[in-house]
Amino acid sequence: xxxxxxxxxxxxxxxxxxxxxxxxxxxxxxxxxxxxxxxxxxxxxxxxxxxxxxxxxxxxxxxxxxxxxxxxxxxxxxxxxxxxxxxxxxxxxxxxxxxxxxxxxxxxxxxxxxxxxxxxxxxxxxxxxxxxxxxxxxxxxxxxxxxxxxxxxxxxxxxxxxxxxxxxxxxxxxxxxxxxxxxxxxxxxxxxxxxxxxxxxxxxxxxxxxxxxxxxxxxxxxxxxxxxxxxxxxxxxxxxxxxxxxxxxxxxxxxxxxxxxxxxxxxxxxxxxxxxxxxxxxxxxxxxxxxxxxxxxxxxxxxxxxxxxxxxxxxxxxxxxxxxxxxxxxxxxxxxxxxxxxxxxxxxxxxxxxxxxxxxxxxxxxxxxxxxxxxxxxxxxxxxxxxxxxxxxxxxxxxxxxxxxxxxxxxxxxxxxxxxxxxxxxxxxxxxxxxxxxxxxxxxxxxxxxxxxxxxxxxxxxxxxxxxxxxxxxxxxxxxxxxxxxxxxxxxxxxxxxxxxxxxxxxxxxxxxxxxxxxxxxxxxxxxxxxxxxxxxxxxxxxxxxxxxxxxxxxxxxxxxxxxxxxxxxxxxxxxxxxxxxxxxxxxxxxxxxxxxxxxxxxxxxxxxxxxxxxxxxxxxxxxxxxxxxxxxxxxxxxxxxxxxxxxxxxx
Amino acid sequence: xxxxxxxxxxxxxxxxxxxxxxxxxxxxxxxxxxxxxxxxxxxxxxxxxxxxxxxxxxxxxxxxxxxxxxxxxxxxxxxxxxxxxxxxxxxxxxxxxxxxxxxxxxxxxxxxxxxxxxxxxxxxxxxxxxxxxxxxxxxxxxxxxxxxxxxxxxxxxxxxxxxxxxxxxxxxxxxxxxxxxxxxxxxxxxxxxxxxxxxxxxxxxxxxxxxxxx
Numbered sequence: 001x002x003x004x005x006x007x008x009x010x011x012x013x014x015x016x017x018x019x020x021x022x023x024x025x026x027x028x029x030x031x032x033x034x035x036x037x038x039x040x041x042x043x044x045x046x047x048x049x050x051x052x053x054x055x056x057x058x059x060x061x062x063x064x065x066x067x068x069x070x071x072x073x074x075x076x077x078x079x080x081x082x083x084x085x086x087x088x089x090x091x092x093x094x095x096x097x098x099x100x101x102x103x104x105x106x107x108x109x110x111x112x113x114x115x116x117x118x119x120x121x122x123x124x125x126x127x128x129x130x131x132x133x134x135x136x137x138x139x140x141x142x143x144x145x146x147x148x149x150x151x152x153x154x155x156x157x158x159x160x161x162x163x164x165x166x167x168x169x170x171x172x173x174x175x176x177x178x179x180x181x182x183x184x185x186x187x188x189x190x191x192x193x194x195x196x197x198x199x200x201x202x203x204x205x206x207x208x209x210x211x212x213x214x215x216x217x218x219x220x221x222x223x224x225x226x227x228x229x230x231x232x233x234x235x236x237x238x239x240x241x242x243x244x245x246x247x248x249x250x251x252x253x254x255x256x257x258x259x260x261x262x263x264x265x266x267x268x269x270x271x272x273x274x275x276x277x278x279x280x281x282x283x284x285x286x287x288x289x290x291x292x293x294x295x296x297x298x299x300x301x302x303x304x305x306x307x308x309x310x311x312x313x314x315x316x317x318x319x320x321x322x323x324x325x326x327x328x329x330x331x332x333x334x335x336x337x338x339x340x341x342x343x344x345x346x347x348x349x350x351x352x353x354x355x356x357x358x359x360x361x362x363x364x365x366x367x368x369x370x371x372x373x374x375x376x377x378x379x380x381x382x383x384x385x386x387x388x389x390x391x392x393x394x395x396x397x398x399x400x401x402x403x404x405x406x407x408x409x410x411x412x413x414x415x416x417x418x419x420x421x422x423x424x425x426x427x428x429x430x431x432x433x434x435x436x437x438x439x440x441x442x443x444x445x446x447x448x449x450x451x452x453x454x455x456x457x458x459x460x461x462x463x464x465x466x467x468x469x470x471x472x473x474x475x476x477x478x479x480x481x482x483x484x485x486x487x488x489x490x491x492x493x494x495x496x497x498x499x500x501x502x503x504x505x506x507x508x509x510x511x512x513x514x515x516x517x518x519x520x521x522x523x524x525x526x527x528x529x530x531x532x533x534x535x536x537x538x539x540x541x542x543x544x545x546x547x548x549x550x551x552x553x554x555x556x557x558x559x560x561x562x563x564x565x566x567x568x569x570x571x572x573x574x575x576x577x578x579x580x581x582x583x584x585x586x587x588x589x590x591x592x593x594x595x596x597x598x599x600x601x602x603x604x605x606x607x608x609x610x611x612x613x614x615x616x617x618x619x620x621x622x623x624x625x626x627x628x629x630x631x632x633x634x635x636x637x638x639x640x641x642x643x644x645x646x647x648x649x650x651x652x
Numbered sequence: 653x654x655x656x657x658x659x660x661x662x663x664x665x666x667x668x669x670x671x672x673x674x675x676x677x678x679x680x681x682x683x684x685x686x687x688x689x690x691x692x693x694x695x696x697x698x699x700x701x702x703x704x705x706x707x708x709x710x711x712x713x714x715x716x717x718x719x720x721x722x723x724x725x726x727x728x729x730x731x732x733x734x735x736x737x738x739x740x741x742x743x744x745x746x747x748x749x750x751x752x753x754x755x756x757x758x759x760x761x762x763x764x765x766x767x768x769x770x771x772x773x774x775x776x777x778x779x780x781x782x783x784x785x786x787x788x789x790x791x792x793x794x795x796x797x798x799x800x801x802x803x804x805x806x807x808x809x810x811x812x813x814x815x816x817x818x819x820x821x822x823x824x825x826x827x828x829x830x831x832x833x834x835x836x837x838x839x840x841x842x843x844x845x846x847x848x849x850x851x852x853x854x855x856x857x858x859x860x861x862x863x864x865x866x
Contacts, residue, residue: 095775102743183743184773184781186819 024509027319028312035308036301043297050293054286066259069208069275073261074202080166081175084194088179089162090188091116098183101127110136117192121172126194127139128154130186139193153178154189168269169193170434171378173214182592197224208605211256211276216269223568229276245605255279271556279426318346325353334361374490391505391518396453397465397545398502398522399438400529401429401495403446409489422446427476437469441516451517454504462548464501469495469539470553471580494538499545526565526573527650531561535574536622543571554582556590557597558623569647574623594622606633654664663866673804674830676840680793683843685799686817690721690785692792693805694827695812701790708772708782710738715772715782718819721792722784727761739775746770746786769816776811783818808832812838819846 014037091097100112113136117125124139128148137143147312148154156163157178164177174193180186194200201212205228213227227233233254256276264271287464319341328336334357340350389403403425410418425442433440435451437458441449450468452461476493483491500521506513521544528540535558555573562569576586596611609631615624679688703723709716711733716840722728732738732755741750746768751758753776764786774780785792791811793801797846813828820845827841 093778098743099741102748106743182773182778183741183769183771184778187743187771 014041015310028309031312031315032305035311037349039301039304041302042390045118050289051286054289055283058282058286062257062279062282066257066275066277070212070259070261073204073206073210073212073273073275076207076208076624077166077175081177084175084177085162085164085179087120088177088190088192089194091120092179092181098181098187101181101188106136110138113190114138116311120192121194122192123195124169126189126191126193127181128178128189128191130188135188148189148191150178153191157189158186166196166263166271168264169222170291172197173216173217173263173271176450196226198228201226201228208275210280211274211275213276214263214271216272217273218269221468232297237647257282257472262290263387267613284288284423303354314406315346318350322349322353325357326375329357329360329643334358334364363583389509390588391503392500393519394454394457395461395500396451396504396517396521397462397499397548398500398517399448399450399452399465399469399495399497399526400470400492400526401448402529403614404492404494404533406446406491409491412587425476425479428516429472430480432471432475433468436464436471437517438464438468442514449516450501451504451522455515462497462545463552464500465497466541466545466549466553468538469497471575473538492538493531494529494540496525496530496532496540497545498522498525498528498542498543499548500524520563520566526571527563531572533651535559535572535626537574539575541573543573543577546571546573549575554579554586554590556593560647562647563650585619589615589621593621593624596627600631660680661663672805672836674805674834674836674840675802676801676803676813676828676842678799678801678844679841680738681843681845685795685797685806686795686846687795687799687843688719689795689799689801689802689842690719690787690788690792691795691803691813692721692785693789693803693811694787694814695789695810703727703790705729708784709733710740710774712737713774713777713780715774715780717782719727719785719794721794722764722786723790724762724767724788725765725788726780726786727763727823728784729757729761731757737776738780740772741775742770742772742784743769744770749859751776805830813842815842815844817844817846821845821847 024151037134054626056364061428094116097112097116102107113125114129117123126134126148127136129135130152132148132154134143134146135146143149150165150167153163153165154178157180162177162179164175166173166175168174173196175196176191176193178189178608181188181190196214201214206211211228213229215222215226216593216599217223237458255278255478257279258274258276259293261273261275262270263273274327321338325338334355337354337357338350341347342350364524408564419628422445426448429448430440431446432581436452437456438450439454441451442515443449452458452464453469458464472491472495476491480490498521500519502517502519504517505515507516508514524542528542530542532538537558540558541549542556549555554576556576558572558574560569560571576582576590582590592611592615596608596615599608599611609628610622612627612631615621616628678686678691680686685694703726706720706722706728707725707806708720708730710730712769715736720728730738730740730751737755739750739753741825742748746766747762747764747770749762750763752781767786770784770786772780772782772784791802791803791805794808797800801815803813809832811830812829815828816858832838834840858860
C-alpha cells in the first residue's frame, strides 16, 4: 500500500515535470529531456523491481536460514544434552560414590554429591531414591524428603537409561539430566542441572551465527532469562508479541527477523528460544548492490546525456542547414547547395535538397528561355499546365504587321547590320505587344503575328489589339528618327487586325509545337495587313473589330471587301487614333470621306468625285485618290453598266 | 571334616526320608509362568543343620548363577575362573561387602548372616550382576521354565511360602500356606506382578551378548 502511493507520487511528479518541460523550444533540449527522462524511468523501474525482489529473497533466505539454524540449534541442544548425560553417566559410575551411597551416611553422601556436581560443572545436583523421593537437593535443601518434581523424567530414565530436559527451575532455565546410579542394578537416581545462561548462548551463537534468547512465559508475560542481545534490546524483546513462524520485531535501531522454538511447551512454565537475525545485516549485500546500481545509473545517465546531445546535434544541425537552404531557395537563390553528407535519411534529405535546387535552377532557366521564345503569358500558361496538343475555339483579335520596303533595304545592308536592325525593330515591337498583354505568336522575317483573347480571356482584346497597333506605330516613329540619322530609308509599317472565332492551342508535333491560332479570322487579319498597300493606310481593321473599338478609337470606313473564297463582304476601317487624340484635320477627313463614300455608293459620282478630289488635294489622302481612280475607270467603262462595284474583291 | 560330611549326609538322608515333594507354580498376574523365581518357606524353622557352603562362580565375566538362594549364615565363595581379576562388591543392605581385585579363589568365603536381597556387582565390569537371596529357611527352590519349583518339605507341619524375583514390583511378596494335610498333588500356585523387563540387562557387544547397563 505504501509502495503504491510512492509509485503514484512518482507518477504525478513525472507528469508535472513533463508539463514543466513541455515549453522546451529547442529540439535538442526536448530530445535530451525525453531520452534522459525515459532512462530515469527505466532505471527507477529496475531499481524498484530489484529492491522488491532482493528484499523478498532476503526475507525468504533468512526464513530458510532460520529454519536451518533452528535445526542446528536443536541438534546442538540435543548434543549438549547427550554430552551432559554421558558426563553424568560417567560420574554416576564412580565406584567411590556408590560406596558412599552404600554407607548410607547422609552427610557424606551430600558432600560427595557436591563434589560430583562440581566435577561436572553442574549448577545443581539431586539424589533421588528409586521410589522418587528426593534424598538430596543442593539447590533447595528444604525439598529433601519430598517427591521429585519431574517424575515423568524418572520414568523416561527408567525406560531409556537416561533422560534430559530443558526446564525452568527457580526462574532460571536449566538443562536437567537424570541417570541411574548402578550397583550394578539401580540404587538411586542422579540428577544434574546445568543452567542455560548467556555464556552458553554465546557459545551457541558462535556456532549458529544467530542471536539467541531464552524466554519464559507466565500469565502472558514474557521474561527474558538469557540472551546474546544487548540488555536494551532484551527489554524490547520481552514486550514483543511472538508467533511460531518467522516474525519481525524491532528496536529503535534494529529490525530482527525471528523464529520461535518451543523448548518446553508446558503451559505452567513455557520455555521458548528465539533465534534472530538482524535485518540490516542480511541486507548488507543489498546495500552494496544499491550503491553499484546507483553508480551504473549515474554512469548511464551521463552516457545518455552525451548520446542525446550528440544525437540532437546530428539531427538539428542538418535541420538548421536545411532551413537556411530553404530560406535561400525561397529568396530565389537556386544555386544554394547544402553541405550534408552521410548515407542515412538526413544525408538522403541533403542530397534530395541539392537535387531539388538544381532542378529548380534548370526549371528557372527553361522558364526564362521559354519567356524569350514564346510570349511570357503563353510561357506561364505552358509552365502552369501540362502541355498537350490540341486547341479550342474562342474569339480572339489577331494582329499582322509588316515593314514595307524591308526587302529592298535588306539588299543594301550587310547581314550583321540587317540582323541588328531587325532585332532592334522586333525588340521594340514585341515590347509594345507585351505591354498590351498580347501574345506574340511568331516573327516571320520582319513580319510579326500576335493575338489577344487567348490563352488568357480578356473582354477588351480588340481594344488591346488596336491600342497595340497604335503604340507600335508610335514606337516606329521613334525608331525611324534613329534610322534616318543612320541614312536608312523611311520604312512604314502596315498592320491588319481582325476579331473573330479562331482555333487557338498547341499546334505542331509533340516534340516541337507552337501556341498559335488558325482560322478564317486569322487569314482576314493577314489580308487586311496586305490591303494597307492598296488603300495607302497603316492600320486596317475589319468591321468585326470596329464594332468593339469604335467607342474608343476614331476610324473611317474605307471599303467593303470580299475575301477570296467568301461570299460575305466585310467592311474595313482605317484607324486614326483614340478619339481624344484625333486632330482637327483627321476629324474633317473622316466626316468628308464618309460623305464622299456615301455619294459614291449612291452612284452620285459627280458629287463623290468632287469630295474625293478635294480630300485627295487637301489631305493628300491615298484612299480618296483610289476612289477618284475608280470613278475614272468606271467612266471609261460606263457603257457596260456593270462598272460600278460597291464591293471590292480583296486579292492576295 | 570327614565326620562333618558324614553327619551332613546322614541328616540329609534322614530328613529326606521324612519329606515329600511339593510342586508350586509361580505365574505372573496374566497367568504366564515365571522362570527363575525363588520360592522359599518364609516361616522361621529351627536350625536343623549348619547351612551349606555355596559357590558363586565368575566365568566369562559373568556371575553364575544369576540368582542364588542361601540360608542365613551361609558362607559363599566367589571363585574367579577368568584370567583377569574381578572386584566383587555389594552395597545392599543385607550385605555390604567387597572382594577387591582378586584372581582365583578368594582366601575367605563371605558369610551372609542377614536375610534379604543382595545385589552383586563387579567394579571392573559394570554389566556383571547377580542376586543372592538370603532366607531364614533351608527350604527353597528356583522355578524352571514352566514356572514350577519343587520343594521337599517334611510332612506334618504348616508352612508359609513366598516367592521373589529381581523384577518383583511389590516389595512384599505374596504368601502361600501349606498345611500338614495338604495333598501333594494339589495345585499350588503363587502369583506376582513383575516390572517389564525394560531395564534390560545388556552386555558389551564384544561378548556377543546384549545385557547390562552401559
